[in-house]
Amino acid sequence: MAWLEYLLPLIFLFPLAATAVVVLALRNLHDARVSSPFDAHRLREPGQSLRDRLDQAFTGLFLNGALGPIITMAPLVYGMGRMLFADQQNWLEWSLYGALSTLLVLVFCLRLIRDFQRIRRLKLGLACELAVGQELSRLIRPEAHPYFVFHDVSLERSTERGNSLDHVAVTPHGVFAIETRARTPAVLPSGEDNNVVVVEKERLRFPGWKERRALRETRHATRSLARWLEQQIGQSVPVQGVLVLPGWQIEQADKAGDLLVVSGEGLADYLDQPSPNRQAARAFDDTTHDAIIRVLRRHALSNPGKAA
Numbered sequence: 001m002a003w004l005e006y007l008l009p010l011i012f013l014f015p016l017a018a019t020a021v022v023v024l025a026l027r028n029l030h031d032a033r034v035s036s037p038f039d040a041h042r043l044r045e046p047g048q049s050l051r052d053r054l055d056q057a058f059t060g061l062f063l064n065g066a067l068g069p070i071i072t073m074a075p076l077v078y079g080m081g082r083m084l085f086a087d088q089q090n091w092l093e094w095s096l097y098g099a100l101s102t103l104l105v106l107v108f109c110l111r112l113i114r115d116f117q118r119i120r121r122l123k124l125g126l127a128c129e130l131a132v133g134q135e136l137s138r139l140i141r142p143e144a145h146p147y148f149v150f151h152d153v154s155l156e157r158s159t160e161r162g163n164s165l166d167h168v169a170v171t172p173h174g175v176f177a178i179e180t181r182a183r184t185p186a187v188l189p190s191g192e193d194n195n196v197v198v199v200e201k202e203r204l205r206f207p208g209w210k211e212r213r214a215l216r217e218t219r220h221a222t223r224s225l226a227r228w229l230e231q232q233i234g235q236s237v238p239v240q241g242v243l244v245l246p247g248w249q250i251e252q253a254d255k256a257g258d259l260l261v262v263s264g265e266g267l268a269d270y271l272d273q274p275s276p277n278r279q280a281a282r283a284f285d286d287t288t289h290d291a292i293i294r295v296l297r298r299h300a301l302s303n304p305g306k307a308a
Contacts, residue, residue: 009081016070016077023066027059047129054122061115068108075100146172147272148293150300155228165221169271170293175229176271177222178242180264181214185247198251199261218243218259232295235288242271 079097083089150168167178185195186207198205203212222241229237244264262270 006082008085009078012077012081013074016074020067020070023063023070027063047126050122050126050129054119054126057115057119057122061112061119064108064111064115068104068112072101072104072108075104146289148296150296153225153296153300155224155299165225168225168296170289170296171271172289173272175225175237175239175292176242177218177225177239178244178267179214179218179221180244180246183245183248195247196249196251197245199255200252201255201257204245204261214243214245215259215261222259229292229295232299233288233291237288237292242267 075097079094082093082097148170150170151166153165153168155165165177166180167176169176169178183197183206185193188194194207196207202215203210204214218241222239226237226239229239240260241258242260242262244262244267246264248263250261250263
């Protein structure tokens with residue numbers, strides 16, 4: 001039967017089809033949308049709509065880059081299968097397969113160029129929105145305000161984890177080096193989350209495992225920031241280390257001694273309340289306070305961190 005000559009070569013397309021299914025299953029791998037661990041609502045930042053469109057553009061780039069070779073190879077693979085099962089070799093037919101593959105290559109090349117240009121435009125738009133948003137934030141956070149927050153502060157020109165702080169907060173009550181750690185809660189047999197962590201001086205006791213690294217890295221970041229500020233302003237600056245575990249219930253938080261270990265909910269209000277138990281809980285004079293903000297702002301402008 002002549003139709004079998006055209007049907008049987010489809011067997012050779014099954015591996016390509018299986019690969020395409022895997023690619024489609026992974027198409028949302030770049031989705032950067034996250035929800036708050038406090039109330040499960042979507043977290044939105046300046047330019048969030050552009051961030052979402054940028055995620056979609058990267059998804060399109062991924063699909064075109066991964067599916068392109070698979071689809072362009074399909075006519076050639078099918079054609080080789082036809083050569084095995086065909087009684088006579090039809091060179092016109094083989095030429096059509098080659099021409100179709102060439103056409104598909106051109107189509108996907110154009111799609112990749114379009115995706116690349118789209119991503120460039122979206123990145124430029126996002127950069128403009130962030131720049132304008134940062135300028136507008138001065139309406140509610142003027143430079144003379146006693147509260148200042150810096151994000152992703154790298155104390156040295158290095159990408160090592162130990163030289164970068166997640167957040168640095170400057171308040172009238174002190175300087176706070178804030179580190180955030182994400183941990184997945186254990187699941188009880190009943191299906192409920194067991195999200196209780198017990199704080200000890202040198203380790204954290206999570207349900208099912210113990211961890212020392214988070215406390216050690218937070219203390220290291222706190223000492224590094226204190227040394228750096230002392231070098232910059234020429235006087236000793238007390239820095240309070242804060243370890244934030246979003247979504248966890250903290251027990252015996254005072255056991256960490258020199259560190260604050262909190263869940264993160266209501267963190268801003270917590271840092272704004274002076275307490276005699278805090279190492280860095282003392283009011284700065286205006287000169288020291290302004291000097292700290294000035295050197296941190298200057299450092300933020302010369303490094304890729306963010307300030308608010």
